[in-house]
Amino acid sequence: MARSIPSTGEPGSLRIWFASRTTLTAAAKLFFANWKQVSKTLEEEQLHDLRVASRRLREALALFEPCFPSDAASKLSKRVRKVTRMLGPIRNADEARLFFLELKQSRPQTDTAVLDELLRALEQERGLARSQLAATLRHPRERRQTAMLLDALHDRLNLFRGQKENPFLDFRTFAEGALTERAETLAVLLPSAAIEGDPAAQHRLRIAVKKMRYRVELVEPQLPSAGALRDKLKSHQEVLGKLHDLDVFTGMVRERVADGAAKEELLGVMEQLRHELFTRFLELLQAMPLAAVPEEVRLLFPRRPQPGPAGSRQSRGRPFPRRQG
Numbered sequence: 001m002a003r004s005i006p007s008t009g010e011p012g013s014l015r016i017w018f019a020s021r022t023t024l025t026a027a028a029k030l031f032f033a034n035w036k037q038v039s040k041t042l043e044e045e046q047l048h049d050l051r052v053a054s055r056r057l058r059e060a061l062a063l064f065e066p067c068f069p070s071d072a073a074s075k076l077s078k079r080v081r082k083v084t085r086m087l088g089p090i091r092n093a094d095e096a097r098l099f100f101l102e103l104k105q106s107r108p109q110t111d112t113a114v115l116d117e118l119l120r121a122l123e124q125e126r127g128l129a130r131s132q133l134a135a136t137l138r139h140p141r142e143r144r145q146t147a148m149l150l151d152a153l154h155d156r157l158n159l160f161r162g163q164k165e166n167p168f169l170d171f172r173t174f175a176e177g178a179l180t181e182r183a184e185t186l187a188v189l190l191p192s193a194a195i196e197g198d199p200a201a202q203h204r205l206r207i208a209v210k211k212m213r214y215r216v217e218l219v220e221p222q223l224p225s226a227g228a229l230r231d232k233l234k235s236h237q238e239v240l241g242k243l244h245d246l247d248v249f250t251g252m253v254r255e256r257v258a259d260g261a262a263k264e265e266l267l268g269v270m271e272q273l274r275h276e277l278f279t280r281f282l283e284l285l286q287a288m289p290l291a292a293v294p295e296e297v298r299l300l301f302p303r304r305p306q307p308g309p310a311g312s313r314q315s316r317g318r319p320f321p322r323r324q325g
Contacts, residue, residue, distance in 0.1 A: 017167035093126035111262035206240035
């Protein structure tokens with residue numbers, strides 16, 4: 001008779017050796033599908049989808065890193081990060097172009113010559129970045145080598161050697177620890193990020209919120225109750241992302257526009273926009289406090305009451321009678 005495997009969680013629950021493979025495969029499939037589509041068209045929306053898919057795949061690799069031997073996941077993550085980074089300049093140029101175009105239309109009093117100069121430079125940078133990206137994504141070796149790393153990750157699977165995590169641990173237990181880790185990082189970064197004059201702290205919090213959101217999305221198929229937390233993180237990510245974009249665009253003005261009254265006027269407008277956006281961030285913190293995320297994660301995994309001794313009143317769900325004074 002075959003030996004049974006000791007229980008390591010709730011009966012019938014998904015084990016992480018299976019969850020890691022299915023989740024990672026789904027993330028990789030989406031990444032490569034977007035890669036193939038972008039290499040054909042280079043359309044703006046598809047570029048965005050590929051960037052998101054690359055970040056989600058990297059978070060899946062970080063999430064399940066304890067389930068793989070040695071540094072196999074790390075090697076693949078570095079390869080995927082190369083694609084993410086190549087998409088960054090295109091994304092920044094696209095978003096900056098939209099921002100300065102809208103600024104030109106909404107604030108006619110702003111010096112349009114300065115804005116026109118910025119827009120021409122951004123258009124040139126955008127074209128160059130798209131050409132470089134197309135050359136890389138369309139090169140058969142790039143996609144083939146990335147796919148080979150993913151295949152090697154699966155092929156090197158050994159359930160009983162070289163892993164940091166018990167492969168038979170139930171997925172909910174694993175997910176609780178993984179989400180708690182990200183939630184605790186948010187709690188540490190939040191106080192500094194709530195100071196308006198510390199954009200670096202807000203950038204660090206933005207990255208942490210983004211990673212936490214992707215991690216929640218990865219475990220959500222097995223944890224449907226996480227949808228509210230996902231939506232909350234998405235709302236914060238959007239506001240923090242706009243703050244970061246504004247900081248990047250301000251840096252463009254400082255570096256590329258000649259000193260003078262027009263530059264100072266434009267920087268003043270952008271500083272006011274940032275203040276208004278930061279006020280929205282503080283309001284969102286009041287309405288949807290990030291400080292509550294660790295507790296919200298804990299509530300996603302309620303503790304089941306431990307059964308009492310067989311045959312006792314407690315085990316049958318009835319309280320013991322009160323002692324008579």
